[in-house]
Amino acid sequence: MEFEKTEIEDVLLLKPDIFKDKRGIFLESYRKSLFRERGLKVDFVQDNISSSKKGAIRGLHYQIDNPQDKLIMVMQGEILDVAVDLRKSSSTFGRAITRIISENNRHQLFIPKGFAHGFSVLSDETLVYYKCSDYYNPYGERGLFWNDSLLNIDWKVNEPVISEKDKHQPELADIPEEDLFD
Structure with missing residues (x-):
């Protein structure tokens, strides 16, 4: 598995080795020892699966109690995965990083604590699997x-489908100081 650095420190793009033959594919999606070798001391305790339709935007979410490292993988379909740096002492505070993750490329995005996370669905349907280092x-x-104008995220969807909760979240400039990460 290849661990690729991104333009925001600590967010990593993982590219698993994929073995294909006439039966299909095989890949290893996670190995604790590989994370440890790279200094990532993450213990995942909860796995989640999300099924969504084209145009859905989920997020941007984070937890101030029980903050979570996340490892995102797409089992079916394609998403634009998004992480926003909420670490107030970071040189990339307030910056968003996006990556297309799909069942075709089998990439994964590792998002550490201190980031808001979300994704938009680019295919007709998608099945997203993610590991979390703490409980919801x-x-x-x-x-x-x-859709915060300061973040300027191109979600790559024409008619976004947003939950009522997500329609009423604060913009970055309005997040209370105590809800940001050190």
């Missing part, structure tokens, strides 16, 4: 407005 805590959940 609804009381510590926070969000960031998906």
Whole structure:
């Protein structure tokens, strides 16, 4: 598996080795020892699966209690995966990173604690699988407005489908200081 640095420190694009033959494919999606060799001491404790239709935008979400490292993989379809740096001492604070992840490229995005995460669905349907390093805590959940002009994210969808909750999240400039990460 290849671990590729991105333009935002600590966000990594993982490219698993894919073995193809007449039966199909095989790949290893996670190996703890590979993470440890690269200094990533992450213990994943919860796995999630999300099924979504074309045009859906999920996010941008983060947790201030029980913050989570995430490893995102697409099992079916294609998404534009997005991470926004909310670490106030970071030189890339407020910057977004995007990557297309699909069942075809089998790439994964590792997003550490301190980032808001979301994705848009580019295919008719998608099945997203992600590992989390801490348990979901609804009381510590926070969000960031998906269409914040300061973030200037091109979600690559023409008619976005947004949840009511996500339509009413604060913009980056309005997030309380205590909801940002050190």
